[in-house]
Amino acid sequence: MPRVIPIALQQHLDQDATTVCLCVRIEPVAPGYAPFGLTTLDRDLIAELDGDSNGSGLMTYRAAIGLDSSARVSSSDMAVDNAEGTSLVPEFDVPVSERDLVAGAYDYARWTSYLLNFEDVTQFVELARGELGQVRVSQGMSFTFEMLGLTKRLKQTIVEKDSLRCRAIFGSQPLGTPGAVTTQRFPCGFDAEPFWTAGAVVSVGEENTISFETDLVYADGFFKPAMLRWITGSNAGRTYEVEEFLARVATLTFPSMFPVEVGDTFEIRPDCTKWKDGDNGCKQWWGADWVLHYRGEPYIPVGDTGQINAPGASI
Template sequence: MPRVIPIALQQHLDQDATTVCLCVRIEPAAPGYAPVGVTTLDRDLIVELDGDSNGSGLLTYRAAIGLNSSARVSSSDMSVDNAEGTSLVPEFDVPVSESELIAGAYDYAKWTSYLVNFEDTTQFVELARGELGQVRVLQGMSFTFEMLGMTKRLKQTIVEKDSLRCRAIFGSQPLGTPGAEVTQRFPCGREVAGLFVGSHVVEPGEENTVSFSTALSEPDGYFKPGMLRWVTGANAGRVYEVEEHKDGVLSLTFASMFPVQAGDQFFVRPDCTKWKDGPNGCKTWFGANWVLHYRGEPYIPVGDTGQVNAPGASI
């Protein structure tokens, strides 16, 4: 991207020896987490880098132990600019814990990188900005984060494709609906707030991140599929999909981030299968008016009866 280098910094860069370092500001997308700054310098920098249009304010850019950055790939076409950074899992140098990294608190965070003269911090230039990819923790020793440019969003599909199953998120409302948790251009339209049932874990299963017995009294299959939101415990605030519900035992589609403990409280509700027929299908929730809410094309002729999507389609 085009950038304007301050005259003083350019004069400094033209010298035989320079005192510059790289600073990266990371603003988590998850609520409740403060911005974090890291630098390749061997000491912390407390500086205000206002290259961000919103004003970044004073921030301590910490000298993270073991921080290593790859070469940054940038092009003049519409390719996604990218770089990758690796650092040791912080304990004292950066206010980021391993559990937060594993829980995804810094996934898809906004980042801005600067070139700074650490002897005169008024001399700096913004190099790039974008979003982080998924942060990966390797054997509890180090973590890796991918730094993607702003053109990444232009690679996303923004139009709908044909599909046999419904494409709408169950419970989504029209764009601009006040207080709606999820809004879509082509929404489901079903109110789901009243479907949640509160309960707690009676006993974790053999795989204590996947299955557990509960105090639920609903019949088998009522929460198949379902959505579960943890209220207390190590997983509090996280939402998981329910794959199986039988004899009061819930099984999650994907393992929870942390082990489930007896007494952990949660809310769970049934979800839609995204098919027009069958238990918890569209007709279950809308009856004869299902066609007004179904955001799919269930009558597309498909040669292979086992194929879920029409060729080239996605759900």
């Protein structure tokens, strides 16, 4: 991308010897996590690299141990600009923990990279910006993050595709609805918040990230499907899909990030099957008004039975 290099920095770069380093500012999109900075220099830097006038203020760019960056691939044909960074999992030098990395706190965070004269921190230029891909942790020793350019957003689907099942998130509300937990451009509209029920873990088995016994007394299949959000415990704040509820035992669709322990509390509610008929289907929640809220096309002829469970398969 074209960039304007300050005159003072350009004059410094024209010299035979330079004192420049790379700085990266990372802003997590997950709530509760503050922005932080990294540098390839062997000591910490304090600078105000708000070249986009976002009022970020002074920030400490920390010299992370083992930080390394690959060559950045950039093109003019609308391909996604990308680079890859690797660093050892920090113990004390960077405010990032292995637990947060594994939990996905830094997935899809916004990043901005700068070239900086560390002898005069007023001389810097923004090199690129974009979003991180999924952060991967290797054997608890190092983590790798993909740095993707903003053209990645242009490859995302922004319109609806047709599908037999409903595409809306159950309980979602229109964009801009005050107090809504989940909003969508094409929402479900049903208020599912009153259906949350509090519960606690009574016992866990060998698969302590998949299934556990609860203190809830409900008919088998009542929470099928369902959504479960943890209130306390190692998984607090995370939400998971429930695949089965049988004899007070809840089975998650995917493993929880951390093992479930006895005494962990949660809230659970039935979810929509995304079909128009059947138990917990659209008709059960909306009654005769289901057709006004069903975000799918249930009467499309199916050419391939494999498409029946894949929303957006028929384009």
